[in-house]
Amino acid sequence: MAFVLANALRFHVQRLPATAAAASAPGRPVVVFLHGLVVDNLSSFYCPLALPTARAGHEVVLYDLRGHGRSERPATGYDSAAAVRDLVSLLDALGLGHRRVHLVGNSHGGTLALHTALARPDLVAGLTLLEPPLGGAWVENMVDTLSAAALSLEDSPVPAELLSLRLRKAANLTAIADDLLNRTSLIDDMAASLPFGPADYARLSCPALIVCGEHSELVPEARELARHAPCATIEILPGLGHDVLKESSGVLRKSVLAHLEATAAAAATGTGTGTGTGALVR
Amino acid sequence: MTTTADTILTEITGMLVEIVGDEFLLSEEVTMRTTFNEDLALESIEFVALAELLHHRYGSDVDLMGFLAEKDMDAILAMSVGELVTHIGRVTHASLARAASASAPAIPAAPSPSPTPAG
Numbered sequence: 364m365a366f367v368l369a370n371a372l373r374f375h376v377q378r379l380p381a382t383a384a385a386a387s388a389p390g391r392p393v394v395v396f397l398h399g400l401v402v403d404n405l406s407s408f409y410c411p412l413a414l415p416t417a418r419a420g421h422e423v424v425l426y427d428l429r430g431h432g433r434s435e436r437p438a439t440g441y442d443s444a445a446a447v448r449d450l451v452s453l454l455d456a457l458g459l460g461h462r463r464v465h466l467v468g469n470s471h472g473g474t475l476a477l478h479t480a481l482a483r484p485d486l487v488a489g490l491t492l493l494e495p496p497l498g499g500a501w502v503e504n505m506v507d508t509l510s511a512a513a514l515s516l517e518d519s520p521v522p523a524e525l526l527s528l529r530l531r532k533a534a535n536l537t538a539i540a541d542d543l544l545n546r547t548s549l550i551d552d553m554a555a556s557l558p559f560g561p562a563d564y565a566r567l568s569c570p571a572l573i574v575c576g577e578h579s580e581l582v583p584e585a586r587e588l589a590r591h592a593p594c595a596t597i598e599i600l601p602g603l604g605h606d607v608l609k610e611s612s613g614v615l616r617k618s619v620l621a622h623l624e625a626t627a628a629a630a631a632t633g634t635g636t637g638t639g640t641g642a643l644v645r
Numbered sequence: 646m647t648t649t650a651d652t653i654l655t656e657i658t659g660m661l662v663e664i665v666g667d668e669f670l671l672s673e674e675v676t677m678r679t680t681f682n683e684d685l686a687l688e689s690i691e692f693v694a695l696a697e698l699l700h701h702r703y704g705s706d707v708d709l710m711g712f713l714a715e716k717d718m719d720a721i722l723a724m725s726v727g728e729l730v731t732h733i734g735r736v737t738h739a740s741l742a743r744a745a746s747a748s749a750p751a752i753p754a755a756p757s758p759s760p761t762p763a764g
Contacts, residue, residue, distance in 0.1 A: 365694055375690075375694075377693055377694075377697055382705075382710060384689075406688070406689035406718065408716045409718065410713065410714075410716065417710060418714055425693075427690075433690060531688075535688065590755065
């Protein structure tokens with residue numbers, strides 16, 4: 364099961380079976396996790412959220428996005444439309460094409476989750492967005508940062524040196540970053556992406572929980588999403604920046620599990636679409 | 646080391662070779678004291694792959710998810726291979742004991758406690 368062919372690519376996939384009785388209720392969405400950019404992969408969700416989610420009675424799918432982790436790394440297709448096609452094709456390949464999903468996205472994975480919910484409202488029953496970059500300024504900054512990183516990695520002998528020092532982890536991460544940034548269209552695809560706006564947010568029909576760190580630069584745009592989307596709630600975690608997934612597993616876990624359960628219950632009974640409206644700040 | 650632990654260690658070593666490749670593992674023997682992070686430099690994503698193979702091999706009785714859910718990834722990678730072997734061995738042994746007692750002649754059992762009302 365670890366590798367699945369979907370949309371003509373080999374994806375690294377991990378499925379965690381639900382281990383609570385609630386899983387037998389029909390209509391509960393499959394919870395699919397979408398990780399962040401470049402050096403991130405499915406493992407960042409594994410302990411803080413994926414295992415607890417499965418143990419709370421949700422069927423879980425984790426996968427490495429195209430080009431990331433242990434998934435195949437093609438030269439092109441790093442735009443949001445391709446990401447939606449990858450996800451839909453992967454669900455079909457897993458025999459889950461008939462199921463609705465709750466997408467949990469971290470950072471860039473949150474952006475992809477929102478794109479998917481807007482493109483396929485029939486598929487997405489709920490969203491959990493952790494520090495999602497939504498506005499144009501973040502994209503510009505990230506493109507600059509990644510371009511600078513690409514230059515520093517280009518034709519660098521660093522991975523070979525690291526390997527010779529038996530620093531296998533650092534060598535692998537550096538090699539993946541070099542490959543993604545210098546030999547794929549990832550940076551160009553990001554630069555060409557369009558920012559979300561209030562009209563997009565207003566079209567979001569599923570319940571969404573947005574979680575941001577208090578000190579994150581992404582908070583203002585996340586508040587805009589919460590303000591315009593009919594069923595969105597924002598939670599601000601005090602004292603944290605962008606990395607809420609790593610730094611706040613306890614508080615985050617409680618909020619996410621409550622949101623997943625509320626969304627699952629609503630989807631299973633077909634009653635209502637929201638877990639709340641407006642902004643919850645703590 | 647018991648035969649069971651020996652067998653589990655051999656199987657886990659085989660899984661690590663399958664996931665990581667053998668060029669890094671062949672240079673030193675994997676023992677009960679080998680640690681995932683310090684000695685094997687295992688990446689988080691590789692441990693996740695190992696967990697999947699273990700789940701498939703030993704089934705839900707081992708409750709690997711429950712064992713791992715008590716830890717974060719840093720704590721998991723700080724473990725020795727032996728800690729994982731011991732957990733699997735303990736649960737597998739208990740499972741075998743339950744299966745053996747289930748197939749033994751029936752003896753009078755203590756009365757079951759009343760179901761606890763949901764609170």
